[in-house]
Amino acid sequence: MADRKPIESWLTDMDGVLIHEGVPIPGADAFLKKLRESGRPFLVLTNNSIYTARDLHARLRRMGLDVPVENIWTSALATAQFLDDQRPGGTAYVIGEAGLTTALHDIGYILTDHDPDFVILGETRTYSFEALTKAVRLINNGARFIATNPDNVGPSIEGDLPATGSVAALITAATGKKPYFVGKPNPLMMRAGLNAIGAHSETSAMIGDRMDTDVLAGLEAGMRTFLVLSGVTQPKNVDRYPFRPSQVVDSIADLVDLV
Template identity: 90%
Template sequence: MAERKPIESWLTDMDGVLIHEGVPIPGADAFIRKLRDRERPFLVLTNNSIYTARDLHARLYRMGLDVPVENIWTSALATARFLDDQRPGGTAYVIGEAGLTTALHDIGYVLTDHDPDYVVLGETRTYSFEALTKAIRLINGGARFICTNPDETGPSTEGPLPATGSVAALITKATGRDPYFAGKPNPLMMRTGLNAIGAHSETSAMIGDRMDTDVLAGLEAGMETFLVLTGLTSPGDVDRYPFRPSSVVDSIADLVDRV
């Protein structure tokens, strides 16, 4: 295997890597602090489209993690960037929260249920039957189907919750139309994130707790990949996949000295 260049930029998932159920994972504060002290380009990525980057900055800051707004990249922002490139000034019917609607407003999209260019499905804790029915009818009527991320479940203090990917499967079953997923593992999310911080894949690393999104996204974008065991993946899960991370570590604390 060819020797990789030294890591100059870091991308890291949020849930399961930096925090777990609203509590910082030991070592996360030291990792972020060292990135900032050494002025390393970095991004905290999340497939969760509920919150704006400003919301997430405030939530992380309350937990003791000082991540600037410009260093947060969400699947909602990646979705908006994709739509702005594909059809500038378009229209969309949106199922989601402020993180998604704000991102679309910021690129000049009009949110409407009247003959929209796109149906955009994001994360919410209050999926309604009425909204899903309207989405299905609009897609059957010709709207293109976009989804922020393919995650089938999400974490909560009570246990896993059905997430965007599960709801997208319902809509696909009803319409026969598969969505385009803008978030991880789509390497588009990684490349637009790298571009946002002026980084290059050959000198960047991705840290995540999921093989099917974080590691796969980093791998397909050409980055070095680190799997941490503080989230959804156990050591025994790794061999079930046809691809491997560059390294498996116990937690983010093991990577502080690599910065």
């Protein structure tokens, strides 16, 4: 990696890297502060589509972490941008929360259950059988199936929760149609984020706590990758993957001096 160009832009996952179960990880505040002071482009990414960027800005600020709204990139925003590029002014039946519906409204999409162009599945804590049944019928009738992210489980204080990937599998079993996942590890989300901040993959780095999403997405997008051991992936599991991060560190605190 000696011939790699200096890192000029940073992308970092949120859960497991900056925060854990609603508490800042030591070093996160110092890392973000140094990024802001350096003036280098950066984004905080999350596959969670529940919250808007403004919601996440407020939540992080209450934890003592200052991340400007424009530096937050969610799978909901990436999904909306993808749809705006693919089929501007389209229609969609949406299962999800405000983070997703707001992003779709902002690009001019009409949300409807009458012959929509797309069925879009996002994260929610209130999946209903009625909504899932409607999604299955619409997909069977020709609606295209999109999901914000492929994560099978999500974190909570009480333990893992079924997430978008698990519910998407249910719909796939009922329809025979697999969704197009926009969020990590799809490098589309990373490249769209890089474009949003005017960054180039050759001089950018991705920090994440998961080999199967963060590191894989960063790798496929052509970025340098840092795996932190403060989240999902444990040291004993790193070598089980057929790919490796550029560097493995204990936590975000170990990367402050690289900014």
